[in-house]
Amino acid sequence: MSSNQQALKAAQREPAEVVYSDELELLRGIDSGPVPPGWQMSPRAVEKFVMGDDKHGIERKFVADRAMVARIIISLCTSRGCLLVGEPGTAKSWLSELLSAAISGTSTLALQGGAVSDVSQLLYSWNESVLHTDGPCLKALVPSPLLRGMMEGRMVRFEEIARCPQALQDALLSVLSDRVVVIPELAGEDGVVLAREGFNVIATSNSIDEGVHRMSAALKRRMDFEEIRPIRNLSEEMGVVLREVNRANSRAGIKVELDESVVEILVTMFHELRNGQTLDGRSTDRLAGSALSTAEAVSVAHATSLNAWYYGGGSVTVEQLMHHIIGSALKDQPEDRRRLRHYFETTVAQRRGANWQQAWALRSLIH
Numbered sequence: 282m283s284s285n286q287q288a289l290k291a292a293q294r295e296p297a298e299v300v301y302s303d304e305l306e307l308l309r310g311i312d313s314g315p316v317p318p319g320w321q322m323s324p325r326a327v328e329k330f331v332m333g334d335d336k337h338g339i340e341r342k343f344v345a346d347r348a349m350v351a352r353i354i355i356s357l358c359t360s361r362g363c364l365l366v367g368e369p370g371t372a373k374s375w376l377s378e379l380l381s382a383a384i385s386g387t388s389t390l391a392l393q394g395g396a397v398s399d400v401s402q403l404l405y406s407w408n409e410s411v412l413h414t415d416g417p418c419l420k421a422l423v424p425s426p427l428l429r430g431m432m433e434g435r436m437v438r439f440e441e442i443a444r445c446p447q448a449l450q451d452a453l454l455s456v457l458s459d460r461v462v463v464i465p466e467l468a469g470e471d472g473v474v475l476a477r478e479g480f481n482v483i484a485t486s487n488s489i490d491e492g493v494h495r496m497s498a499a500l501k502r503r504m505d506f507e508e509i510r511p512i513r514n515l516s517e518e519m520g521v522v523l524r525e526v527n528r529a530n531s532r533a534g535i536k537v538e539l540d541e542s543v544v545e546i547l548v549t550m551f552h553e554l555r556n557g558q559t560l561d562g563r564s565t566d567r568l569a570g571s572a573l574s575t576a577e578a579v580s581v582a583h584a585t586s587l588n589a590w591y592y593g594g595g596s597v598t599v600e601q602l603m604h605h606i607i608g609s610a611l612k613d614q615p616e617d618r619r620r621l622r623h624y625f626e627t628t629v630a631q632r633r634g635a636n637w638q639q640a641w642a643l644r645s646l647i648h
């Protein structure tokens with residue numbers, strides 16, 4: 282392990298290439314498929330890393346249709362970028378992290394659309410003190426993650442690309458189509474950065490908020506779109522939530538008893554309210570102010586675990602859970618209170634089982 286990787290091990294949240302360094306090494310070792318130029322492993326091995334492989338003990342990290350993931354991987358082999366679009370909390374960022382970790386060995390070359398406001402942040406800036414003594418030269422150049430990805434032949438993640446100003450989206454166009462950045466201050470060959478094999482862009486964008494509407498039409502044409510949908514199957518969603526909560530709890534150094542049947546209440550409520558449909562097919566109101574995503578279910582379960590650990594008796598109760606569910610579901614839309622109440626009256630009231638009945642008994646918390 283390099284010293285850089287050791288430093289990352291102490292970080293609050295390590296990138297996927299550090300967390301799963303053993304899996305990546307194993308996959309590179311057994312990989313017998315053809316490897317695209319500049320990639321660290323074959324598309325098949327990348328897919329195994331993301332979707333899991335029981336035979337080799339590779340964890341399933343992303344729950345989705347395998348064919349869709351294969352399509353995304355193939356689109357990254359082409360010279361078009363790939364844009365993952367979807368509702369909040371559907372693991373777009375997580376998928377882009379996994380893909381760049383597997384393809385390029387690093388997921389940290391990343392830009393945040395909302396934080397990129399001028400071209401120096403998109404492409405390059407200068408180290409003023411070197412510039413002052415040596416003049417414009419490669420040593421004085423401070424490449425952005427995008428330019429580094431081009432120079433090193435790696436995947437670059439562009440988070441929330443639609444939030445980046447239009448003019449900068451247009452600057453990205455020439456990078457994607459011509460694969461070159463010209464630095465007029467540098468003379469000769471140094472002034473022309475050609476993208477090395479292995480470079481490509483994986484972008485993400487929310488389909489709500491301001492979403493893809495703000496994206497330049499020309500940029501949209503340069504990228505393959507893939508819609509990432511919420512997890513459809515309740516038991517698969519339960520699996521993701523339990524795994525992620527246990528991970529978050531152990532990262533936080535707490536050992537809480539997490540009863541699966543209590544977590545099931547949370548995952549079921551979020552699943553039904555998000556889909557606007559109960560498990561038995563009756564329609565119900567969707568909430569307007571909250572996405573109730575899988576990611577939010579994870580953070581509600583984790584917050585409830587912290588509550589149980591610091592204030593409770595060390596095991597998660599339905600009552601603590603209800604407080605956190607309501608806090609997460611009711612944000613700034615007053616009408617959501619009525620919708621949530623309606624969901625309780627029509628759906629929760631009918632449910633059998635001690636946990637559901639306890640949740641129903643606590644309905645006054647919504648008022």
Ligand SMILES: Nc1ncnc2c1ncn2[C@@H]1O[C@H](COP(=O)(O)OP(=O)(O)OP(=O)(O)O)[C@@H](O)[C@H]1O
Binds near residue numbers: 577
């Ligand atoms: N299909 C899924 N497979 C695995 N994990 C999932 C899935 N959907 C959601 N998650 C969980 O949600 C977490 C958060 O996802 P992430 O932040 O990547 O979402 P996002 O789509 O980028 O959201 P946002 O639009 O808010 O940026 C993941 O780390 C994972 O725990």
Ligand SMILES: [Mg+2]
Binds near residue numbers: 373374375440485
């Ligand atoms: Mg994201």
